[in-house]
Amino acid sequence: MTEPERTDGRLQENELKVEHDGGVEIVLMPGEHDLTTAASLNDRLAALVDGGSPVVIDLSQTSFIDSSILRVLLEARRLAHEAGIGFDVAAGDGTGEGVTRVLSVTGLDSTLPVFSSREDAVKKASSGPGA
């Protein structure tokens, strides 16, 4: 039989998880994220930015994102930078092929930019919103 565990996507946990590293809030987005989860991600990020701590989005467990998620990330980043807060994005070995492709065809991997390690993203976010 086809093992249900083998199938990708929503069968994985896709609840947001927030971890703390020094003064930085790290948001993990495991599993698939699209319009279904965009509103809750938006609310969560807006609250974190309101809280005033630097934010890192960790995509190392993310298997899928669509354009509604890109929009949420860009908007949260804009709000953070307006508030003078660092907001950075990290990918990792577990980042889904589709996620990497979407970030590269939109050019966001270089304009955000997307760091290849969480440590680098944390370091960058701690230093504020500057380029």
Add this chain to the structure above:
Amino acid sequence: MNAAVLRLTVPARAENVGVIRQALAGLAEAVEMDSGALADLKTAVTEACMNVVRHAYDGHEGPLEIHATHNGELMTVSVRDRGSGIQPRPTEPAEASLRIGLPLIAALSDAFEILGGVEKGTEIRIHKRIWVSEDVEADGAAADGAGPAAPSGTDMRIAAGAMVRPVLARVIAILAARADFSIDRLSDAVLIGDAVSAHAASDFPDETVGIKIEDEESSLEVRIGPLAVGAGERMLGEMRIPGIGASLAQLVEETRIETGEDGGAEHLVLRISQGR
């Protein structure tokens, strides 16, 4: 010539787009599609589906139809609505920052078409090479789909053969997960799907396996058919496990065979609940 391999109709709701991605992953597994090509196809199809979810029906709920075909070299997925067609309208301010759905479809597909017109609904047809290196001409050949009624669940027609098992397993698994099934019950549900997949194609008219899954709060109702007369009993018989005297049908809360009004085609209905 393109073989129609999957028709899937769901209510146009965002949560159902994950079901569509699972069905595509099942198809891709069966044709051994390149994983990068599948990743691109999933994104392009998601963007097309979300466009239907957000814009096709203007507040009321209608059908979102997926029609997938392949010719061995190219996978073609049509995403269709029965809405009022593409309307010229100003961009909503909240969306102005990033309207990249269509450019993403363009960037991630090998070719795409937008078809339709006012009051005719809209179809976005996405072509993707199954393998990355081959030079293949796009060859759209999607036929017209079913009627415009909004479905109450997930309605699939899969060409009998190797496609059925991976598609059905994934679709049942995600619907069961959504209905909060435990992993054990989810495995049971997938086992039932596998038993259906293994059934002789000759009992399905036109060699097309019809499956309708109604997902409720904590159960799935799987309606298999239309079937040839007597096929429902045969299918239940095949679920018996030799030598043990047990049957996979025991994993199911309810089984019934619905006979057509004219004594013709019948349906086998199985209800699987979250807990027992």
